[in-house]
Amino acid sequence: MISPRSHPASGFMPPHVLERVATHGSVRLKRCAQATLRVDAEFRARSAVAPAARPADSARRGAPARYIYSAGNEQTLPGELVRREGKSESGDAAIDEAYHWLGATYRFFWERFERHSIDDDGMALLGTVHYGDGYDNAFWNGAQMVFGDGDGELFNRFTASLDVVAHELTHGVIEREAGLIYADQSGALNESLADVFGILVKQYHLEQRVDESDWLIGASLLTDRVNGRALRSMANPGTAYDDPVLGRDPQPGHMDQFVSTSSDNGGVHINSGIPNRAFYLAAVTLGGAAWEVAGPIWYDALTDPRLTREADFVAFAELTLLCAARRYGESGREVEAVRQAWIGVGVLT
Template sequence: MDSTVTPRTPATPVFCTIVPPHLISRLAEHHGHVVPTLEHDDRQRTRRREITLEGRTPGEPGEAADKPRRTIYDAEHREDLPGKKVHAEGDEPSADASVNRAHAGLGATFELFLKIYGRRSIDGAGLPLDATVHYGEKYDNAFWDGERMVFGDGDGQLFNDFTIATDVIGHELTHGVTQYTANLDYLGQSGALNESISDVFGSLIKQYSLGQSAEEADWLIGKDLLGPDIDSGQALRSMKAPGTAYDDDVLGKDPQPATMKDFVTTEDDNGGVHINSGIPNHAFYLAATALGGNAWERAGQVWYDVLTGGELAKDAQFADFAALTIAAARARFGDGAEHEALVKAWSQVGVTGKEADGTAAE
């Protein structure tokens, strides 16, 4: 597949948070009132539906687009974006650890997409990468708003500073890549694919930055984000074993299914986009670990080919995506181990093959 297909523009940005609505609701119950995070996220989702991405300045063609242009802002615990500019590309490290972690995470994301897939920033044309730290007061989330990454500090009890997780930064910026390419509808199965693709590349960015093979990776999203008041939890999601990331009195039980047998039908969370994403997440994990080695080289390449290849419909269902990945594996690698791993992985999660229950095609 040709990964240089012209992006579908203008893209419609979607307000995408790393902590899903069902967990934010649990936080509200824990605090005994509607937490600011919940009110804010509802406002932001409404705002993002009303505007489109226009007027962003792409990078210069050629050599300049091969290097990141990162700018970090400080919201100073307010909710005004972008905040005060505190760090630019080429500046010395800051005395603020959150600024340095955000800068490094943006760079790690840029590096994977450039060095492995030849993509110059999230738009493919060197788009500057902006981020805001210290957003809000003890804000328990991080999000991509269509223009920038925004990080809360966490409350220090339930959640830690959101800049600490490289995969979270990669996850949110990958929403930008999806915005500029397939622009998947943020609803139902297409929305769950949108979330899953961000988890996939967020995990790959972490693995690449740590030099980990598929076997060495933990396949957790947001490890170390959960604060000291969470007694039984290791991350926000597990790609290896969806449904096992946490089981806690505060957060409840991780609701993610690993297969179509446990597909969740709900009107919440835009039709369960953060919940049912566990199914394609697990398919990727199964394929990547079956192939072994560096997950970004073969399984990741197939996912990137499909995301950027121009054939993925905005309203694609799991079965549509599965068929495209199987075809992409054959197109790039032939009828070898890659194709076989994809066929088996999607069958194992019940999206294709004899284990499928038909839900994916509806």
């Protein structure tokens, strides 16, 4: 069953960014940001609704079933079916990116973990592009993924970054596996896991080792008018952008700077910087490709029945140690690298 409280209908874009744009942006930007915030609030108030005529899942393990729709700049879901599995390029960048990036994400989970789509049972991958007018967000609503075109001034279309698409799809996986409640520390863990698998999918697709990755989330999302590199940096949380309109990246990378706030569901897009950096530290210490050793430990923890919906950072950190020990042995360098990573961000002592 879909749990209404674990699906992050507030979307990829942190509300604090949109609120900044709604007060500091140009007239047009303000209008886009305010409209986006309104739509997001409506989605938060509603639980997921599966499309009336749900298309067929994939019956063949190892093969996805993708369905890309266009909302035609309206706000109806899922919209008109514009590309389905096996069909050729549409020539529309957002449609084709959604198709390819959902495919790359499916391929990662299949080839690394033999996971057959979001539910490991071939669940059809539904993505709607051209949602709304100047809509500055992307989200997973519990039944499908939705991508806006962005305002074009600060933000490009939300299909532009592979890791953003992978982030949204991973929210579906998290919901099925752990159901982490989307508030406070469990919500920040939910956000962090979406970033962890977002960056893993990107690195896997680009065949990048840990020292070749930019460790940035949403790098292609920002236009060159923004003084910033991306929306989040997993290597150095808090350094992704510093811009007159967007403000400064508020992410902490250590428990000493943990942000207590009631906004953003208790800072889920803010404090996720702490577990994000822990993953980065573990992956860099272990070296090679992050999907070889560090990724599987995090995947084991995400899919471990001992991970509860209310898990906090400490509970998740301890679980990664148990998973590392089970996979690589108690006294292996893997357990030690993971332990040092969590110590490095102040979660474990």
